[in-house]
Amino acid sequence: MTEHPADWLVSPELAPSFEGTALAPLFEHAERGELAMPFCAECAEPFELDQEVCDRCTGTGAHWRPVPPSGVVHARTLVHRTASPLLRTTAPYPVLDVELDSAHRVVMTTLEPATRDWQIGDRVRVAFRRVGGVPVPAAVPTGDTDPTKEEPA
Amino acid sequence: MTSPAIVGLGTTPMTTQPGGRARDLAVVAIEAALSDAGLRREEVDGLLVASSQGIRPDRVSVELARQAGLGDLRLLEHLEIKGATTVAMVAHAALAVRAGLARRVLCVFADAPLRPGGSAGASYDNSGGVSGVRGLERASGVLGSVPTYALLASRYLAASGGTEEDLCAVAVSARAWAVGNPDAVSRTPLDCAGYHASRMVAEPLRVLDCARPVNGAAAVVVAGHPTAGVQPPAYVLGLGQSHPRRRRHGPGESWFGGGRVAVETALRSAGIARSGLDIVELYDPFSAVTLCLLDEYGLVPDGGPVGEFVRGGGIAPGGTLPVNTGGGQLAGFYLQGMTPLVEALTQLRGSAGARQVDGASTALVTGLGGRLDHHACLVLGREAGS
Numbered sequence: 001m002t003e004h005p006a007d008w009l010v011s012p013e014l015a016p017s018f019e020g021t022a023l024a025p026l027f028e029h030a031e032r033g034e035l036a037m038p039f040c041a042e043c044a045e046p047f048e049l050d051q052e053v054c055d056r057c058t059g060t061g062a063h064w065r066p067v068p069p070s071g072v073v074h075a076r077t078l079v080h081r082t083a084s085p086l087l088r089t090t091a092p093y094p095v096l097d098v099e100l101d102s103a104h105r106v107v108m109t110t111l112e113p114a115t116r117d118w119q120i121g122d123r124v125r126v127a128f129r130r131v132g133g134v135p136v137p138a139a140v141p142t143g144d145t146d147p148t149k150e151e152p153a
Numbered sequence: 154m155t156s157p158a159i160v161g162l163g164t165t166p167m168t169t170q171p172g173g174r175a176r177d178l179a180v181v182a183i184e185a186a187l188s189d190a191g192l193r194r195e196e197v198d199g200l201l202v203a204s205s206q207g208i209r210p211d212r213v214s215v216e217l218a219r220q221a222g223l224g225d226l227r228l229l230e231h232l233e234i235k236g237a238t239t240v241a242m243v244a245h246a247a248l249a250v251r252a253g254l255a256r257r258v259l260c261v262f263a264d265a266p267l268r269p270g271g272s273a274g275a276s277y278d279n280s281g282g283v284s285g286v287r288g289l290e291r292a293s294g295v296l297g298s299v300p301t302y303a304l305l306a307s308r309y310l311a312a313s314g315g316t317e318e319d320l321c322a323v324a325v326s327a328r329a330w331a332v333g334n335p336d337a338v339s340r341t342p343l344d345c346a347g348y349h350a351s352r353m354v355a356e357p358l359r360v361l362d363c364a365r366p367v368n369g370a371a372a373v374v375v376a377g378h379p380t381a382g383v384q385p386p387a388y389v390l391g392l393g394q395s396h397p398r399r400r401r402h403g404p405g406e407s408w409f410g411g412g413r414v415a416v417e418t419a420l421r422s423a424g425i426a427r428s429g430l431d432i433v434e435l436y437d438p439f440s441a442v443t444l445c446l447l448d449e450y451g452l453v454p455d456g457g458p459v460g461e462f463v464r465g466g467g468i469a470p471g472g473t474l475p476v477n478t479g480g481g482q483l484a485g486f487y488l489q490g491m492t493p494l495v496e497a498l499t500q501l502r503g504s505a506g507a508r509q510v511d512g513a514s515t516a517l518v519t520g521l522g523g524r525l526d527h528h529a530c531l532v533l534g535r536e537a538g539s
């Protein structure tokens with residue numbers, strides 16, 4: 001069995017299993033260092049990660065393509081409960097719902113352990129952690145805040 | 154045509170102690186519901202079963218009919234609409250008796266997440282698998298449902314202009330009701346200082362913002378014609394569901410909106426207005442959800458801000474809108490939708506003791522599944538509808 005460098009947050013048994021699933025292209029692109037997201041193959045409407053039929057044109061099939069690895073925090077929490085043996089940290093850790101500049105919303109933690117207090121509206125760059133060798137999107141602070149996202153609609 | 158009615162209610166003790174199997178708890182609740190209704194087993198010809206969506210080695214299933222010694226049935230189903238199942242199940246039973254599919258239908262929910270050597274939290278942490286969107290989230294530290302609902306809560310407070318004081322007011326109100334409920338898990342009086350001193354689980358949710366898992370079961374009997382001379386029936390006056398399509402992309406919100414249809418459908422079929430509801434029993438897995446649902450369902454009188462209403466004691470004992478009058482799932486017990494139903498029945502029977510709402514004769518009961526994705530509502534009343 002291949003040994004992988006340990007992730008800072010979770011045990012390798014939480015490595016996502018994706019082969020043959022709707023999310024496989026996310027991981028295949030991520031192996032090349034690209035963040036890819038699904039769109040309607042017909043009209044390019046953003047899809048959910050496991051969506052099959054378009055709300056707008058009823059076209060079927062998702063087309064995955066690279067998107068800019070950047071976005072803004074849409075919702076945030078700092079998880080203080082770290083009792084699970086599935087976790088490798090005893091310090092509170094962030095979980096962010098990031099709205100990518102492509103409009104997709106993806107839940108992720110951060111590339112490194114918490115070093116700041118995240119707020120809704122913070123700009124992020126998206127990189128990849130490795131969990132059991134599998135690349136998983138993770139947020140990196142840019143230090144900027146998107147003024148249009150601070151006050152949700 | 155007289156509305157179908159709930160004519161029997163049976164529960165097990167709600168315990169935070171590990172042990173027991175869901176199946177055994179279900180059998181005890183069924184026995185109690187039959188006894189409460191004054192019915193023998195052979196007088197029931199339908200069974201609907203709901204189980205926790207969590208991975209449990211002993212989930213209850215349609216096998217329960219055989220295990221519980223029920224006879225030849227004309228209706229037997231296991232329903233699954235996540236947390237909305239229990240409330241939707243009673244609606245399903247009401248429609249079935251109305252359609253002549255069965256005469257008396259038992260509806261049962263049982264769960265036993267607390268096991269020897271592990272907390273309920275550990276049971277939830279280990280559920281969800283490693284594939285699909287959920288697998289991706291779990292690899293990001295989203296174990297159990299608390300981190301997800303913490304994200305929803307953070308977004309709701311930001312979008313509504315609310316604060317942690319609103320969450321505190323919900324927790325304090327729930328506890329104030331629970332003080333009068335001998336079946337509630339948390340009955341010690343709570344004030345804001347006690348709330349703020351409680352342990353943070355996932356910001357902004359403290360442990361007192363989260364439902365209290367229990368091992369327990371509840372069963373009800375739905376009948377087309379109430380049995381004379383036993384418990385006062387609670388008539389099923391209105392039904393409604395809503396499963397709004399929301400998307401995990403901008404613009405717009407991903408988690409809020411669309412639930413109001415369920416309440417309005419139920420009220421319309423019952424022929425009553427919101428102002429005609431004496432009590433409201435909401436599915437409250439987290440304090441923030443109570444705020445969301447009051448908002449989403451349009452339940453605040455005069456449509457004012459939810460936070461202000463709750464901070465002013467509007468949903469607490471003595472408030473203008475009694476909500477979750479047994480302490481809800483926050484302070485009462487988390488029986489995934491049976492909690493609001495059991496409390497509504499107890500209130501409508503006038504048997505709620507110290508927490509009884511004077512003259513309670515109509516109730517809204519709601520179930521909620523997923524991430525505010527599935528809404529199921531009942532309007533119950535002491536008087537038969539037309």
